[in-house]
Amino acid sequence: xxxxxxxxxxxxHERTNYQFIERSWRWAVLSGVLIAISFGxxxxxxxxxxxxxTGGTAWEVQVEGDRPSTNAVRxxxxxxxxxxxxxxxxxxxxxxxxxxxxxxxxxxxxxxxDVAGSLEEFGTIQAISEVGPTWGESVSRQxxxxxxxxxxxIGIYLALRFEWRMSAAALVAVFHDIIITVGAYAILGAxxxxxxxxxFLTILGFSLYDTVxxxxxxxxxxxxxxxxxxxxxxxxxxxALNRVLSxxxxxxxxxxxxxxxxxxxGVWYLxxxxxxxxxxxxxxxxxxxxxxxxxxxxxxxxxxxxxRPKHRALRERSAGGRGRGGRQPVGVxxxxxxxGALAAAxxxxxxxxxxxxxxxxxxxxxxxxxxxPSAPTPSPKPSPxxxxxxxxRPRRQRRRKxx
Amino acid sequence: xRRPGLFLVGTLVVVLGWFGVTLALGNAPILGLDLQGGISxxxxxxxxxxxxxxxxxxxIIRNRVDALGVAEPEITRQGGRIIVDxxxxxxxxxxxxxxxxxxxxxxRPVVGCLPAEGDESATTTTTTAAAAEPPTDTxxxxxxxxxPTTPRSDDVVDQPVVLEGLEPCQPADESQGIPELxxxxxxxxxxxxxxxxxxxxxxxxxxxxxxEFATGQGYLVTVDxxxxxxxxxxxxxxxxxxxxxxxxVLDGIVQSAPVIQPDVVSGGGGSVQISGDFNESQASDLATxxxxxxxxxxxxxxxxxxxxxxxxxxxxxAGIAAGIIGLLLVAGxxxxxxxxxxxxxxxxxxxxxxxxxxxxxxxxxxxxLTLTLAGATGLIVSIGITVxxxxxxxxxxxxxxxxxxxxxxxxxxxxxxxFRTILAGDVAALIGAGxxxxxxxxxxxxxxxxxxxxxxxxxxxxxxxxxxxxxxxxRSRRLMTARRIGVAAALDRPELxx
Numbered sequence: 001x002x003x004x005x006x007x008x009x010x011x012x013h014e015r016t017n018y019q020f021i022e023r024s025w026r027w028a029v030l031s032g033v034l035i036a037i038s039f040g041x042x043x044x045x046x047x048x049x050x051x052x053x054t055g056g057t058a059w060e061v062q063v064e065g066d067r068p069s070t071n072a073v074r075x076x077x078x079x080x081x082x083x084x085x086x087x088x089x090x091x092x093x094x095x096x097x098x099x100x101x102x103x104x105x106x107x108x109x110x111x112x113x114d115v116a117g118s119l120e121e122f123g124t125i126q127a128i129s130e131v132g133p134t135w136g137e138s139v140s141r142q143x144x145x146x147x148x149x150x151x152x153x154i155g156i157y158l159a160l161r162f163e164w165r166m167s168a169a170a171l172v173a174v175f176h177d178i179i180i181t182v183g184a185y186a187i188l189g190a191x192x193x194x195x196x197x198x199x200f201l202t203i204l205g206f207s208l209y210d211t212v213x214x215x216x217x218x219x220x221x222x223x224x225x226x227x228x229x230x231x232x233x234x235x236x237x238x239x240a241l242n243r244v245l246s247x248x249x250x251x252x253x254x255x256x257x258x259x260x261x262x263x264x265x266g267v268w269y270l271x272x273x274x275x276x277x278x279x280x281x282x283x284x285x286x287x288x289x290x291x292x293x294x295x296x297x298x299x300x301x302x303x304x305x306x307x308r309p310k311h312r313a314l315r316e317r318s319a320g321g322r323g324r325g326g327r328q329p330v331g332v333x334x335x336x337x338x339x340g341a342l343a344a345a346x347x348x349x350x351x352x353x354x355x356x357x358x359x360x361x362x363x364x365x366x367x368x369x370x371x372x373p374s375a376p377t378p379s380p381k382p383s384p385x386x387x388x389x390x391x392x393r394p395r396r397q398r399r400r401k402x403x
Numbered sequence: 404x405r406r407p408g409l410f411l412v413g414t415l416v417v418v419l420g421w422f423g424v425t426l427a428l429g430n431a432p433i434l435g436l437d438l439q440g441g442i443s444x445x446x447x448x449x450x451x452x453x454x455x456x457x458x459x460x461x462x463i464i465r466n467r468v469d470a471l472g473v474a475e476p477e478i479t480r481q482g483g484r485i486i487v488d489x490x491x492x493x494x495x496x497x498x499x500x501x502x503x504x505x506x507x508x509x510x511r512p513v514v515g516c517l518p519a520e521g522d523e524s525a526t527t528t529t530t531t532a533a534a535a536e537p538p539t540d541t542x543x544x545x546x547x548x549x550x551p552t553t554p555r556s557d558d559v560v561d562q563p564v565v566l567e568g569l570e571p572c573q574p575a576d577e578s579q580g581i582p583e584l585x586x587x588x589x590x591x592x593x594x595x596x597x598x599x600x601x602x603x604x605x606x607x608x609x610x611x612x613x614x615e616f617a618t619g620q621g622y623l624v625t626v627d628x629x630x631x632x633x634x635x636x637x638x639x640x641x642x643x644x645x646x647x648x649x650x651x652v653l654d655g656i657v658q659s660a661p662v663i664q665p666d667v668v669s670g671g672g673g674s675v676q677i678s679g680d681f682n683e684s685q686a687s688d689l690a691t692x693x694x695x696x697x698x699x700x701x702x703x704x705x706x707x708x709x710x711x712x713x714x715x716x717x718x719x720x721a722g723i724a725a726g727i728i729g730l731l732l733v734a735g736x737x738x739x740x741x742x743x744x745x746x747x748x749x750x751x752x753x754x755x756x757x758x759x760x761x762x763x764x765x766x767x768x769x770x771x772l773t774l775t776l777a778g779a780t781g782l783i784v785s786i787g788i789t790v791x792x793x794x795x796x797x798x799x800x801x802x803x804x805x806x807x808x809x810x811x812x813x814x815x816x817x818x819x820x821x822f823r824t825i826l827a828g829d830v831a832a833l834i835g836a837g838x839x840x841x842x843x844x845x846x847x848x849x850x851x852x853x854x855x856x857x858x859x860x861x862x863x864x865x866x867x868x869x870x871x872x873x874x875x876x877x878r879s880r881r882l883m884t885a886r887r888i889g890v891a892a893a894l895d896r897p898e899l900x901x
Contacts, residue, residue, distance in 0.1 A: 013895055014801070058481050089711035090443055099708070103479075129482030132454070138462045139845055146842035153838045154831055161827055195776055198850045205835055205854065209788055209828040213795060216824040247798045253736060254794070255787035258729025265725035278776075286787075 011246050020241045021234040024299035038183020045186045050193040051105050052135040061100040064123040076118050103131055135194050165304045170211040173297035177207045177288045184284045190277045203285030210293040217244040230318045233311040234302045252290040259283050407871035414867045418758045425761040433491040433767035435775030441490040443710040446702040474773045475849045488710050491773045508606030510593045510640045513648035513660050516572035516584035560592045568657030587657045594639035604640050608632025612693035614686035620678050622686035627674040641667050658692050741797050742893035743882045747872045748793035755864050778853040789861045796821040804894045818870045832858045
């Protein structure tokens, strides 16, 4: 079995133990470089705003004969580099005459006439005029205002649902994604249309959703914190990330598949310029969004949290524990809220890559739960699997914790 | 979950029923300008106007059309003309009416109230009108004869006029035998500079207006003025008319006629409140008129044309084909990874899909919602999020099953835990969609609307369908234990029994 095959197998059976946090400096460097490139590209090349933002030139052609296909018009425009122009046909209800309207970004005198000459194959040129932006300043201003409110609202929600540190880390990750996606646009020189803004917003939503799922897992695993003497907050986060990894990859794949398909079809039908540009923004964003949930949001969270006194104490204890010869069971003091998490913590503690036995501790927990809050606490029996000495806390305590 | 079958049947009945009704009524989603085209209204200024003025008009028209619904219009200035492309509008008249309101908002003092045109019985009661509530410090009109309503062409700034109002000038009072007097007798426009009638205080003085609910006072409309506008309003409109009614006139119709309270003048002029017996929609309509009422130029309709889709049929077809291929790939991948369990996800996706279709068709019919490329993208992303809900759930099930629990308790707990996660993610998406919908305009608003709907439906399907369906599926021994493709294999515990 190849290394890659083993890795996939581990992933499927959730036996991975990648060091996300310990090696986070690598990701920090990678993200830093990507962000630097993005800013560089933005500064040097800038964004290629489409006609909806900048305004441009409109050619009006009185169509003679049959109405040409949009693709034919696009082909005629391609030599001038404006195949992404807006093309529409307007039919006067009274006279029944059809006008071809082509709108494209600013072109100077000479070229305007050349384009007009090329368009003459479809009819007679009626007018060449300049066009104002449809997405003017006021629309942008409203959009910015909405975006700021969006961040504030989401930030508050995440702070309430989880904690402010997670909220901060999630927002850092989202900004990271937006910067890199915008940077990709600048590098590729793809045209920014209103649909692009939508794509950016989409990425925002996707990235946030992904981060929420990851943090939900981390929150759940907080209960296993300190399961061993050497356990630190970062170790705990790392554990959670390994368990959420297959979910993240699956989600990314299922999101990327439709987007890739749009891109490929877009390239196939050369006409579908708008679609393929749009799909490109989405593709970059979705991939970066998943990356950032695991490699930006989580390490940032770990970094913030390691600075809290109680987690710093854990780290100091951990350093001491490691100094005295590695992993030592701590005993009953570790409370585990969730039996799934318990099993995971145990697997960590016992050894990597050993299929967990159906462990007594977990079953006791499940029974205790089934019996409800008034059930007597089962005495923690040592079980073959729970060498770390973790025992489930009785239900009553757990409930208090949850509130 | 006690009765999974009940939930399952209930969900199916609701969704398929809705879908069936949609098909039976022949409703289909209205496609936006980019996908289906629409009607284009070309407006030209009556007098010459510079491009800056036209750009201001473009903004105002956009706000006005946006405020009417969620259809995404495209409004451009092209040369000296304004082109308004409206999706989902079938009638020329409707299109023209949507963009045709071009007069300016003005303020006129109320001189008196008049009976409806041609209503002779009420002519004698004009004197009572002055004394009656609401307090109008007015003098009764001299002549009790028929006073015609001023036609639009005679609605001149510096002449008195008689106009209809949205609300009667003086409501009827049965107990005192006072009949309703619907028409307003108005003085010359307030706030004009005597030598220069173009310098009147108009809707441009209003920065923004909003309806609010205040305890004890009911619905109010708060009006914020621009700096100069506020000063001009206080000096030239409010001060001369303290304790009198001033009518807010747009398009020859009195929108409202509040009494100017003395503290408006002393208040400085940053903002004022209009109170009255408003209900919620009256207050918000008035606020809309105050915000967007005034166009800086008078425009007239040049032509009304049909407009072809801007994206083109080729792109639409390519997009649909790509979407279908993408979905098939997703289904294939899910089957590969989650074996028999994937059936739940695929069934759920199909169900969510047809429900979204039905809801979008319904909203297209009722509030003119149009589906654009941007909206469709919101939907595609929501497919990602919908699939994600299933992945989160399945992965959670695997976690639970791995700890050695029975299938029954794994399903129960797995659903509880994963639904918390899904809820957290979906609520974040809903908050985002809500904020963008309320604050943004144009295509961003359309996107937010669709993202919101799809997320909400996903949440409902997740709760009422995904879990019951899984329980249902695992009851089949064959599906459960089939080698390699069964649910047990998918959950990474081939020996698991139902």
